[in-house]
Amino acid sequence: MKKNIPSLYGSMVFNDKVMRNKLPKDVYKALKKTIENETHLELEVANAVAVAMKEWAVENGATHFTHWFQPMTGFTAEKHDSFITPVGNGEVIMDFSGKELVKGEPDASSFPSGGLRATFEARGYTAWDPTSPAFIKDGTLYIPTAFCSYGGEALDKKTPLLRSMEALSKEAVKILHVLGNTEVTHVSTTIGPEQEYFLVDKELYRQRRDLILCGRTLIGAPAPRGQEMEDHYFGALKPRIAAYMHDLDEDLWKLGIPAKTKHNEVAPAQHELAPIFSTANVAVDHNQLTMEIMKKTAEKHDLVCLLHEKPFEGINGSGKHNNWSISTNTGENLLEPGKTPAKNIQFLVFLMAVIKAVDEYADLMRISAATAGNDHRLGGNEAPPAIVSIFLGNELTAVLKSIEEDTYFEKQKQIQMETGAHVLPHFIKDNTDRNRTSPFAFTGNKFEFRMLGSSASVATPNIILNTAVAEALSQFCKELEGTAPQDMEHAVHELIKRAIRKHKKVIFNGNGYTEEWIKEAEKRGLYNLVSTPDCLPRFIAEENIQLFEKHHIFTREEIFSRYEILLENYVKTIEIEAKTLKEMLLKDFLPAVSSYASTVAENTLSVKSFVPAVDTASAQSLVSSLGGTYEEIMGALKKLDEELPAIEQFSSIQDAADYCHETVLATMDLLRSYADQAEEKIPESQLPYPTYDRLLFSI
Numbered sequence: 228m229k230k231n232i233p234s235l236y237g238s239m240v241f242n243d244k245v246m247r248n249k250l251p252k253d254v255y256k257a258l259k260k261t262i263e264n265e266t267h268l269e270l271e272v273a274n275a276v277a278v279a280m281k282e283w284a285v286e287n288g289a290t291h292f293t294h295w296f297q298p299m300t301g302f303t304a305e306k307h308d309s310f311i312t313p314v315g316n317g318e319v320i321m322d323f324s325g326k327e328l329v330k331g332e333p334d335a336s337s338f339p340s341g342g343l344r345a346t347f348e349a350r351g352y353t354a355w356d357p358t359s360p361a362f363i364k365d366g367t368l369y370i371p372t373a374f375c376s377y378g379g380e381a382l383d384k385k386t387p388l389l390r391s392m393e394a395l396s397k398e399a400v401k402i403l404h405v406l407g408n409t410e411v412t413h414v415s416t417t418i419g420p421e422q423e424y425f426l427v428d429k430e431l432y433r434q435r436r437d438l439i440l441c442g443r444t445l446i447g448a449p450a451p452r453g454q455e456m457e458d459h460y461f462g463a464l465k466p467r468i469a470a471y472m473h474d475l476d477e478d479l480w481k482l483g484i485p486a487k488t489k490h491n492e493v494a495p496a497q498h499e500l501a502p503i504f505s506t507a508n509v510a511v512d513h514n515q516l517t518m519e520i521m522k523k524t525a526e527k528h529d530l531v532c533l534l535h536e537k538p539f540e541g542i543n544g545s546g547k548h549n550n551w552s553i554s555t556n557t558g559e560n561l562l563e564p565g566k567t568p569a570k571n572i573q574f575l576v577f578l579m580a581v582i583k584a585v586d587e588y589a590d591l592m593r594i595s596a597a598t599a600g601n602d603h604r605l606g607g608n609e610a611p612p613a614i615v616s617i618f619l620g621n622e623l624t625a626v627l628k629s630i631e632e633d634t635y636f637e638k639q640k641q642i643q644m645e646t647g648a649h650v651l652p653h654f655i656k657d658n659t660d661r662n663r664t665s666p667f668a669f670t671g672n673k674f675e676f677r678m679l680g681s682s683a684s685v686a687t688p689n690i691i692l693n694t695a696v697a698e699a700l701s702q703f704c705k706e707l708e709g710t711a712p713q714d715m716e717h718a719v720h721e722l723i724k725r726a727i728r729k730h731k732k733v734i735f736n737g738n739g740y741t742e743e744w745i746k747e748a749e750k751r752g753l754y755n756l757v758s759t760p761d762c763l764p765r766f767i768a769e770e771n772i773q774l775f776e777k778h779h780i781f782t783r784e785e786i787f788s789r790y791e792i793l794l795e796n797y798v799k800t801i802e803i804e805a806k807t808l809k810e811m812l813l814k815d816f817l818p819a820v821s822s823y824a825s826t827v828a829e830n831t832l833s834v835k836s837f838v839p840a841v842d843t844a845s846a847q848s849l850v851s852s853l854g855g856t857y858e859e860i861m862g863a864l865k866k867l868d869e870e871l872p873a874i875e876q877f878s879s880i881q882d883a884a885d886y887c888h889e890t891v892l893a894t895m896d897l898l899r900s901y902a903d904q905a906e907e908k909i910p911e912s913q914l915p916y917p918t919y920d921r922l923l924f925s926i
């Protein structure tokens with residue numbers, strides 16, 4: 228049946244249209260004011276909104292409501308309460324008050340707090356975030372909220388994100404006014420996160436403990452075919468995948484999530500979904516929902532959606548490329564170079580502020596993408612390396628160079644694309660290429676932060692980016708304040724000259740995978756923070772704490788709590804992976820090795836007794852090699868058995884994380900190499916789990 232997509236779109240969202248229809252005029256106006264200017268909301272307004280919201284929700288089949296929040300687990304949390312209220316004589320009405328809309332009280336003690344609170348201090352609050360619309364899912368009204376402790380500390384990712392958006396808006400408006408653009412009263416950050424993922428058959432998935440417990444394969448020999456044919460990227464969609472994507476789009480559209488692009492990605496079984504950009508806060512909520520619905524929809528199609536950054540060794544991993552820009556309430560994209568970027572001083576100021584921010588806070592940018600999973604992805608297969616640098620492209624690099632050197636900038640002539648075939652339409656070539664090895668690439672009118680991993684919330688990278696750019700703008704503002712309008716162009720020119728000299732070291736347009744770049748980056752004094760435990764100590768470096776405190780993003784305590792949580796998460800992940808690997812080897816793999824070795828031995832003996840002259844050297848060598856591997860794996864498992872309890876002995880979580888990275892992961896790698904070599908010698912029918920070729924090529 229043909230569906231009317233525009234009427235389906237947002238049908239489960241308490242959006243502007245519903246609000247206009249359902250709310251009294253003055254309430255609608257007050258709520259809009261709160262949403263647009265991020266001002267405080269009065270309780271009477273909340274009461275009126277609650278009535279309308281409940282009415283709309285019940286009309287659309289909802290029986291419950293939940294405050295929906297994003298604790299520091301990286302996932303979302305929800306607790307459903309029904310609307311029913313007894314009215315005596317055994318009857319109920321459906322009721323919902325402004326108080327229930329505005330404030331919730333989940334027990335905060337069971338969520339990670341990184342030492343922000345003791346276990347006995349249970350009280351926590353959720354507070355309605357009216358800037359992200361409420362929606363209905365599975366018969367429940369979801370109300371996006373922020374989550375804080377009894378003492379007011381942020382226990383979530385939304386609160387600091389909202390704070391960082393406000394900080395950036397404040398600093399951007401200030402400098403725009405100094406530059407003479409006085410109409411702007413508010414600036415918002417927009418993001419469009421491209422989401423990569425893998426789909427595998429559910430039946431095959433169920434046979435692998437590593438995929439079930441860790442989301443990635445811990446062992447597995449490479450398939451004879453990987454991505455070398457370069458045929459999967461943008462390849463025709465197989466019917467089962469197309470059906471999945473179709474369902475997914477519809478479910479997302481109902482929730483007002485602007486899913487726009489879908490395609491096959493580079494690795495076999497890998498795909499991508501990209502939405503149209505929205506305000507950062509809403510886009511972060513949407514991305515959380517997208518990941519959840521991706522997994523749910525996969526179940527319906529007997530598939531499993533893997534969001535891990537590196538589910539399979541040797542082929543591309545999955546990222547989440549964060550397309551970031553800033554735009555004014557007057558409709559201007561501040562990162563739009565326009566036709567003559569060299570003369571667009573407003574653009575140059577904002578571009579330079581981003582460069583300065585990324586250079587000065589490259590360590591924080593790295594931290595914002597740091598997880599145990601992403602450590603496996605960075606540095607190869609089209610994911611950026613761990614060194615943070617910026618790709619600007621030829622034209623902008625030349626513009627900044629001409630300012631630095633006081634030379635005249637000559638704009639590249641627009642080049643018509645030569646395809647050699649006359650029937651094809653003529654078009655103009657972009658003035659810059661793309662760069663897939665760059666962690667942070669300018670792509671025409673926005674930056675693409677490519678370092679982020681596919682499974683993580685996009686909140687933290689955006690908190691850090693917004694804050695660092697707010698700081699750069701505030702410093703530029705100080706330099707420009709008091710300049711007479713007629714001197715502004717010259718003052719900006721001089722400011723950029725000083726800034727580019729200082730920060731050009733972070734600009735790199737070349738191939739980020741080469742050995743030369745690693746050496747060059749070191750010479751330039753850039754960070755190369757390879758692993759999560761390597762980079763996290765920079766989170767609590769004094770200058771970084773000061774940055775967050777100055778802009779009221781995190782308090783010192785909030786930073787330390789996040790530092791602890793990230794490290795704990797890293798350690799727990801490695802522990803779970805190590806234990807899973809051990810179980811898989813002991814319970815699944817080693818029995819298969821020994822039973823196959825004895826089958827070969829028995830068969831050879833029987834052949835030999837039948838034909839004594841037969842040569843059994845190859846069979847002997849196979850059995851002996853399998854026996855050798857068995858011993859090697861047992862030996863390394865013994866080592867792992869000693870290492871695992873040692874993790875608990877460290878009094879500092881940083882030391883435990885370092886130990887996991889340096890020692891435990893090394894033992895796991897060793898075990899993997901033994902197992903993968905042996906796997907190649909064992910017939911499929913004897914293996915206890917499906918191999919890479921079946922996982923990657925069976926759909």
Ligand SMILES: NC(=O)CC[C@H](N)C(=O)O
Nearest residue numbers: 543544545546608609610
């Ligand atoms: N096509 C692409 O951009 C590949 C990106 C790659 N999958 C990553 O890890 O980021």
